[in-house]
Amino acid sequence: MYHPTVARLTYGALLGRRRALLLFALPLLLLVIVAAVRLLAGADDSTTDDLLQGFALSAMVPLVGVIAGTGAIGPEIDDGAIVYLLAKPIRRRTIILTKLLVAIGVTVAFSAVPTLIAGYVLNANGQNLAVAYAIAAAVACIAYAAIFLLLGVVTRHAVVVGLVYALVWEGVVGNVVPGARTLSVQQWSLAVAQKIAHGDLVDSAVSLNVGVVALVLVTVAATWFAARKLSTLKLAVDE
Template sequence: MNPTVARLTLRGLLGRRRGLLLLVVPALLLAVSAFAAGSSGDKHDLVVNVLGKLGLGTLLPILGLVVGTGAIATEIDDGSIVYLLAKPLPRWKIITTKLAVAIGTTWAFAALPMLLAGLLLYGTKEGLALAYAVAALVSGAAYSALFLLLGVVTRHAVVAGLAYALVWESLVGNFVAGARTLSVQQWGLAVAESVAAEGSLTSAVSLGAAVPLLLVVAVAATALASVRLAGLTLASDE
């Protein structure tokens, strides 16, 4: 991990405009949770709807998109990446450093608020608050890697990422049974199921399949982003 690259990436992610955008996700989740906590009805179902469908299914992918693409896509678009590539740094180190910053930022703005929202809604019962927070950790890392890759391979990373986050994860992944196997949300939910009390959560993917899939996606996306960044360097040198 390169400290200079990490500092520049973090500064870009937490700039005034993007920083305010990042705050929207935890603020919305906590506001909805605070409002819902005073309502009547089945609290367990309320937690599943707020933390599962809203938090894990919609807000987390969007946050991962903002952070993952913001870690590098802006530099590529405005050409400032050339100054970074001119440094004697291995391309994989640039990618892994940016990914580490993206993952840490996603955890800070998603996993921690998820835990707080769960405690606000349901306390420590059935371990649901912790379970969804852990799901946000593992899913957030996978989303960060995927969207960082998008930021490297296409200038339309935000559009492509929104299509994936809103159409595939939020819509198709929730309502089409066969597609759930290829959903990061469902992989995270499988991890959450293993953390929560037995029978309190169910996922469409087994833990034995979810963990390898999460690892494969994160590693493959990181490797492909490194290769693609090396290709950009060669193109700029010609």
Template sequence: MYHPTVARLTRRGLLGRRRAAVLFALPALLLLIAAAIRLLTGPDDETATNVLGGFALATMVPLIGVIAGTGAMGPEIDDGSVVYLLAKPVPRPTIVLTKLIVATGVTVAFSAVPTLLAGLLLNGNSQRIAVAYAVAATAASVAYSALFLLLGTVTRHAVVAGLVYALVWESLFGSLIPGARTLSVQQWALSLAERIGAPGAISSDVGLPLGVGLLAAVTVVAAWYAGERLRKLTLAGEE
């Protein structure tokens, strides 16, 4: 279910100059902020939670997910080069799964790893905050990658749609409207962080079983439907 050639082409597309610049910029900014705060204020658990929750998990992870998820499939559909890929004797589920694995790997590398490093800089993993947010970022990376990969197959404006979701729904509405928080990948991932962190260090509006279940459901359904869209696109081309 994993195709090395598809993976190599997808990875090359995701790590091209333009996307790579943005992928490196966001983690670099997080680490710069963490280093500056540590130098100016010293280690502080509340500050670490605010930075990792408010910037890393709420903003950086979904934005990197948008770049990696939509970039894994969308550009090939937009420019028509997907036809050459679909002409190869590769099962459509294998194409989707391979692209999802690559997109997830890129998202984890550029979001979960910097989140862990930033947490260690901020408070040295006091109350297990750094590890908790790193695990949450990893779980969110999988769901975001699947969700935004799906967007890349259903609309030519996948990046815009992804940014609206990431910045408006997750960051804006999620912080202002209590009901919206329960329908947020961020809050689902936070349920993991709440369990891993010391009691009272991190809080989520969603319980752990529900959060993990929704993360898994979104990932599976989005990947499945992306495969269905790709299959229909193939059939349309053959007709």
């Protein structure tokens, strides 16, 4: 289910000079902001919750997910290089799962880890907020990586569609519209953070059970559909 050569090529594509700059930019911006806030305002649990939810989980995590998820396979399909990979005796499911694991690893490294560091900088993990949001970011990374990997397979405009989804749906609609909040990866992962954090600062629109089930279903469904579409792409190339 994991192919080392496919993984190596995918890591190389994601951590190339241009994408690496984009991947480093958002975590660096988060850390600069939290360092400034800590110096100016001191340790404050409410401010920590606002920043970790409003910037880290709501903006940084999905945007890093767009870069890693779509970049894991989208460019190969756009430039036709995927044909050479599909010609190898490798199961299409193995290709998708390998690329998904790489995308998850990159997304966690560039979003969940900085979220944990930011939480400790802001309030030294007061009310367990740093750990809660880091774990929430990690589980959100899994779902986002699967969703954006699927977009990379089904459309040549995956980055544009992914950015619209991340900025409009997750960043705005999912935070404001009551009904839409229950269909947001951010809210599902917030349910995990709410369970882990102490106190009542963290609030989610869904219960923990609903959030976990939704995250699992979306991840599995997106991965399965991506593998199926990649198989269809192979048939089209053969024809």
